[in-house]
Amino acid sequence: MQHARTILRAVVLGSLWCAAAAVLAAGTLDKIKESGKLTIGYATDVRPFSYNDATGKPAGYAIDLCGKVADALKGELKLSSLAVSFVAVERAFGRPEPVELRIGGRSLYVRGQIDRIDVDGTRTLVRDLKTGRAHPRGGKEALPDPVLDLQLAVYALATRHLAAAWQVPARIGAAYAFVNRGAEEREWRRDFKQTLRPAAEQWLGLAADLLAARMFPRTPNPDDCTFCRFTPVCGDAYARARDLLAKGDGVLARFAALKKVERA
Ligand code: SF4
Numbered sequence: 674m675q676h677a678r679t680i681l682r683a684v685v686l687g688s689l690w691c692a693a694a695a696v697l698a699a700g701t702l703d704k705i706k707e708s709g710k711l712t713i714g715y716a717t718d719v720r721p722f723s724y725n726d727a728t729g730k731p732a733g734y735a736i737d738l739c740g741k742v743a744d745a746l747k748g749e750l751k752l753s754s755l756a757v758s759f760v761a762v763e764r765a766f767g768r769p770e771p772v773e774l775r776i777g778g779r780s781l782y783v784r785g786q787i788d789r790i791d792v793d794g795t796r797t798l799v800r801d802l803k804t805g806r807a808h809p810r811g812g813k814e815a816l817p818d819p820v821l822d823l824q825l826a827v828y829a830l831a832t833r834h835l836a837a838a839w840q841v842p843a844r845i846g847a848a849y850a851f852v853n854r855g856a857e858e859r860e861w862r863r864d865f866k867q868t869l870r871p872a873a874e875q876w877l878g879l880a881a882d883l884l885a886a887r888m889f890p891r892t893p894n895p896d897d898c899t900f901c902r903f904t905p906v907c908g909d910a911y912a913r914a915r916d917l918l919a920k921g922d923g924v925l926a927r928f929a930a931l932k933k934v935e936r937a
Contacts, residue, residue: 702746702750705746705750705755706750706752709752709754709755709756710755710756710757710758711743711746711755711756711757711758712757712758712759712760713739713743713757713758713759713760714759714760714761714762714789715731715733715735715736715739715759715760715761715762716761716762716763717731717761717763717764717765718763718765719733719735720733721733721734722734722735723735723736725761729838729839729840731759731761736759739757739759740757743755743757758792760789760790760791760792761790761839762788762789762790763786763787763788763789764786764787764790764832764839765784765785765786765787766783766784766785766786766787766831766832766835767782767783767784767785767831768784771783771784772784772831772834772835774827774830774831774834774877776874776877776878776881777874777877777878777881777882779878779881779882779885780881781877781880781881783827783831785824785827785828785831787799787800787801787828787831787832788800788801788802788850789802789850790832790839790841792841792842793846793862795842795844796842796844796845796846796862797832797836797841797842797843797844797845797846798845798846798847798848798862799825799828799829799832799845799846799847799848800847800848800849800850801824801825801828801847801848801849801850802849802850802851803849803850803851804851805851806851807849807851809859810859814859815859816868816872817861817868817869817872817873819872819876819931820896820897822859822869822872822873823873823876825847825848825849825869826847826869826870826872826873826876827873827877828847829845829846829847829861829865829869829870829873830870830873830874830877832845833845845865845866845870846860846861846862846863846865847860847861847862847865847869848860848861848862876931879924879927879928879931882924882927883924883928886923886924888924888925890914890917890918890921890925890928891907891910891914892911892914892932893911893912893914893915893918893932893934894911894932895909895911915934918932918934919934919935919936919937920937
């Protein structure tokens with residue numbers, strides 16, 4: 674079944690590539706000709722089609738095929754040179770061994786799959802693709818939000834941790850990309866270090882402290898549970914959760930502050 678899924682994904686990727694080629698013909702060829710550069714996205718975990726070899730370099734049938742396409746493009750565009758670079762999309766991390774993030778003197782172990790990583794000059798841009806409507810965030814909404822932004826922040830922290838191994842700059846930016854709408858909402862391209870990173874370290878530090886104290890308080894906010902698969906198990910004791918957080922101290926009081934619960 675896993676093998677069938679891998680082949681299906683490779684076929685889908687191939688179809689996407691063909692769709693991309695059609696778009697390429699519409700105007701991108703001019704850009705390639707002007708810049709003398711071609712950037713190709715590839716998946717890192719669909720052996721034998723496309724993967725990273727033992728040295729972290731892209732390898733596989735699809736990579737070889739892309740090399741031949743690049744050669745053909747160079748001839749077609751009558752270029753004396755064409756700089757080809759491969760950019761990993763859907764980069765998995767923490768498999769088989771989870772990535773250890775050191776936060777506030779504790780270790781958190783994470784694994785996941787990042788939608789897209791681009792190297793933009795001296796910065797690595799970590800992106801999370803979204804299919805819904807973009808929601809531009811201004812004013813107070815521009816601040817990092819643990820419910821909205823934790824996943825992107827973990828991807829960015831994991832990328833920073835693995836930058837040397839992945840041979841990408843350790844200077845990190847993070848952003849959302851909306852596939853169908855073409856618009857982006859809040860992004861941390863230039864201020865990740867000053868804004869999203871310290872906020873994420875605070876959220877994750879709190880999570881690590883809760884785990885260390887063997888405390889697993891539930892959220893008092895129904896909206897947090899909208900897309901969670903554990904709702905049948907957790908039930909709807911939001912009022913009781915709010916009450917407990919209002920009276921709790923220590924690490925519970927910090928969690929209450931994060932969830933904006935008024936203290937009793
Ligand atoms: S359903 Fe439970 S686990 Fe999921 S977000 Fe709500 S409280 Fe947390």
